[in-house]
Amino acid sequence: MIWKRKDLLGIEDITQEEIEHILAEAQKTPEPVLVGKSVALLFFEPSTRTHTSFDLAAKRLGATVTGVPIAQSSVQKGESFLDTLKTLEAMGVNLFVVRHGESGILHPVAPQLQASVINAGDGAHEHPTQALLDFYTILQHKGKFKGLKVVIVGDILHSRVARSNVWGLLRLGAQVTLCGPATLVPKEASEWGVEVSYNLEKALQGADVINVLRLQLERQKESLIPSLAEYAKLYGLDAQNLSLAKPDCLVLHPGPMNRGVEISSEVADGSQSAILEQVKNGVAIRMAVLRLLLSSRSKNEESRGRLKKAKA
Amino acid sequence: MTKNGRKILIKGGRILDPSQNLDRALDLLIEGDRIQDLKPNIPAPVKTTELEVWEAKGLWVLPGLIDMHVHLREPGRETDETIASGTRAAASGGVTSVVSMPNTEPPIDSATLIRFVLEKAKKEAVVNVFPSGCVTKGQKGEELAEMGLMAEAGAIAFTDDGKPVMNAQVMRRALEYSKSLGFPVLDHCEDAHLSGQGVMNEGVVSSRMGVRGIPTESETLMALRDISLAELTGGRLHIAHVSCAGTVEAVRQAKRRGVRVTAETCPHYFALTEESLVSFNANFKMNPPLRRDSDVEAVREGLRDGTLDAIATDHAPHSPSRKEMGLEAAPFGVIGLETLLPLTLTTLVHSKVLTPLEMVRCVSTHPAKLLGLKMKGGLRVGMDADITLVDPNREKILTDRFESKSKNSPFVGWKLKGFPVGTIVGGKVVYKDGMLV
Structure with missing residues (x-):
């Protein structure tokens, strides 16, 4: 199948075929296919294993990883959640990994971003990876x-x-x-x-x-x-x-x-x-998801770029 | 007698006045701020220089709508709404009178603050504003506020709306005390402990979403408690924003027993269900929350059989930045003044749940009666010239362009049928053909 989804917000939204595709992808040997991509980790709740797991997964694929320290960030100064993400996006972040204490916090926000979004746990709602x-x-x-x-x-x-x-x-x-x-x-x-x-x-x-x-x-x-x-x-x-x-x-x-x-x-x-x-499989799954979301997007962007050139 | 010679002749409209059980085409003449005449074929008066003739064939002519549950947010939250913007929203929604809620910042719990609202309204409001005052000081639910002094200053009712009065003894005293003043207590029925940190209706939808629920029992238990206290004290209880079948039934039984209880519901409770929340869009978040299909049916039946007396909006403006905080963190409430009529016409009247006269009873005649506004809620000669003209067949898709300072409506994008085309307040045209005057 061809992966088309920009975000992974929950398991409820995705099909059986998509689940099986991710599981198959997780078996692949990691290669640095995400060199030049920027991943930001935003954890509004404390986490050791999920945070580290995403961090290692993204690095193994060659992406640059930025951990955003929430406690010292502008979130504490009252900036809205959407503004925080848009600001980081403007700095060139290609994918957000977000953990938040509120159920569904990402659902209205993700469609307003160009960047991909992975839900790393939202309230009592979903933790898809x-x-x-x-x-x-x-x-x-x-x-x-x-x-x-x-x-x-x-x-x-x-x-x-x-x-x-x-x-x-x-x-x-x-x-x-x-x-x-x-x-x-x-x-x-x-x-x-x-x-x-x-x-x-x-x-x-x-x-x-x-x-x-x-x-x-x-x-x-x-x-x-x-x-x-x-x-x-x-x-x-x-x-x-x-x-x-x-x-x-x-x-x-x-x-x-x-x-x-x-x-x-x-x-x-x-x-x-x-x-x-x-815990070990967590890294493999997160690599699979990062790869699917980001490489499918880069393909889309490339083809869009080609289209533009062809028109010019 | 009139203050000036200004006259408006509304010709050929369908007059809908439940106060005289009238539903027929007549002419209506306004002189100054009063209704001067109501009969077939009123000739245009010749001697007056200032005469406006309004051809109303095909339109409905209603006693002006009275929305007894409106948050104008002033003082304290002027970025969300002001007395000026809120009453502009009312005028463009065909609403000629609003009861403003006192849960402002600070809460309106003194005669001084009632006077502040009335003075502001005198200068800036385009429709009538009747302020309500708090039941308890600071809306804390502990000590009675100075209801007598607030009544003298012009308060029309008392409520801690937004919060329940959790202490039964305090509520008992409030019902007794307001009885001696002759005013109703407008009751936000909710058991705060049972609601906890709930966000939406407790049910299968909230359970799947992982969002904390508010059971219908939270509302119904408090309604039952306060009905019992009204029975004990003989006080006048008005239950605000009824959202569920249990409360409708509680009010129905109480009325049968002769308890002095009235009740209102809001358009969102007969037009929407909890299913809307699956989008995690906070514009569907209000308190009480949207309920199940069976509750929507019960609310409609309650309106049809007269258990529910009034339709109010619970117009609760919140600026977009507050509603964008996420479903759980965003505040409760939706705006409603500009959608009250089209929603009621589309979902209740055109679908034959209510007759046009029954609808007018709910949005004008009953509210006037239970608030003691003797000169409003009808179109009899001599009454206040507060009039709403409606085109029952105009169809429109709702956009997010509102007169309200806020845009938190769950109905943007809905195609509705039946819109106000004219609003007259005290003999003055304030809204005509889609434009505020």
């Missing part, structure tokens, strides 16, 4: 998606990882079960095309993949869970309840982990865990 690296990891282990039972455990309500995973997995033909206490699973989730379970033992039965979400520790203060200890007891993944899943069940976690809360160390470091592979 995380989902893609999860899919890539699942594919490497299982070789397919159709018919797989994928259980996502934890704070679904606030999770952009969960949402991006759900839209993509359903499109790829997997069955998805969401599991957590009812305060952390939106009551409308049953209308998403997934199964909902409030009982981890039941949810795990027959699972091919378990994706364990990070529990934000502040949820306790918001009266969403009574205590971390209770959460760990009822919804923490450990060797005992993992044994209820299929023997070759794959364990994923987007990180960073709260060991002993949502996942036991035994499972996190165990033979079924693919957590470090996920």
Whole structure:
């Protein structure tokens, strides 16, 4: 297929074919095809792994990477989000990688920019590259998606990882079960095309993949869970309840982990865990996405340039 | 008696006046600021030098629209709207009177500030401005504001609109106290705890978008509480911007029991649903939020069966820079003065939910009655010459050119049918054929 999209804002917007194309692209050996391109990383929320992953991915492809220090930037001086991006675009940025605490912040803005935009996590909305690296990891282990039972455990309500995973997995033909206490699973989730379970033992039965979400520790203060200890007891993944899943069940976690809360160390470091592979695959997926968004654009620009010359 | 000899003769228009149950073609003569005559074939008076004849065949002639829920933003937020710009928007929307909301900066909670609005309006407004004052000092929900002094200065109603009065004891006192003054409390019904940091209606759409929701129960629970308090106190409660089926039903039941409660809704609640939010466009963000199809149906039914008394706009201007902050950070509210009539005509009257007379009841006669404006809301001889002329068949696609200083309308690009073509306030033509006069 020919990649046409300028931006990657979410998995909900893209087709099965596009997802598969990105996964195929991720297998290619990196070459410095983005020399002369400028990538800006704008992280309005703290991040270590996603930030570093994008940074390394862009550099391996030969692009120049600029991290924009938000804390000292004009954003703090009240500049609007769109103005910030337009200003950076005027300096020659070709692609923005943006993480922001607000759901959907990029959707009205991206069409107003020439530059490409990758959503590196927006509020509780989407985190498309995380989902893609999860899919890539699942594919490497299982070789397919159709018919797989994928259980996502934890704070679904606030999770952009969960949402991006759900839209993509359903499109790829997997069955998805969401599991957590009812305060952390939106009551409308049953209308998403997934199964909902409030009982981890039941949810795990027959699972091919378990994706364990990070529990934000502040949820306790918001009266969403009574205590971390209770959460760990009822919804923490450990060797005992993992044994209820299929023997070759794959364990994923987007990180960073709260060991002993949502996942036991035994499972996190165990033979079924693919957590470090996920991190490795993250770089490959981000290179694939950067390459697709930027090289398709440079082709477009070139052809436009040729057209202009031909007319002249 | 007239102050001057200025006369306007509106000829052959379809007179729609629910106050006398009138729906027929008649001539209407204005002299000075009053309606002088209303009958078939009024001859043009010969002795007057100043006579304007308005051929109104094919047009509807309504008692001027009264929008009882308008944010004029002055004082404090003059970049979003002013008394001058907001009333220009009203005039071009066929609205002849507005009730201004007091959640300005600072909030209008004293007689001095009521006087400020009235004096500003006297100088700069092109339509009638009736200010409402805060229920509580500083709109904090703690202590009663000086409602009596504000009433003396010219306040027409009391409200903490934009915020609920969360303390039931304070709301009880407000209903009692305003009862003794003879004014209604305009109630922003919302349980602030239940709404939390919500942004849009809680439902499958918000759950998919990962956006925090506001359940309909947040509105309905507070409506039920305040209906109970109105029952307890005998105070006059008017529920603002009803958005959902539960609240419509709560008001319906209360009215059946004889509680002194009235209610309004806004065009966006009968024209739009939560689905519009999937674009993450903050011009669809208002409070209460857009709800489901079934709520839209319930609101329409509430208007049809008279449960909902009035249609108001909750005109809430915000400058583009504020609305561009993203769906979650952007403030709540949409403008509405210039789209009130076309939306109501298109979605309710042309589609036969309301008859033309029922519509006029909602946008003029009822608001006049529940605000105690005895000389407005009808076209009887001797009443104020506040008149709106409407071309029910004019079709237009809405652009973002508004008289309002703000452009935060969710209806830009909509093709609508039925627009105001003339606005007369106190016998003076302020808007004619697409132009402010």
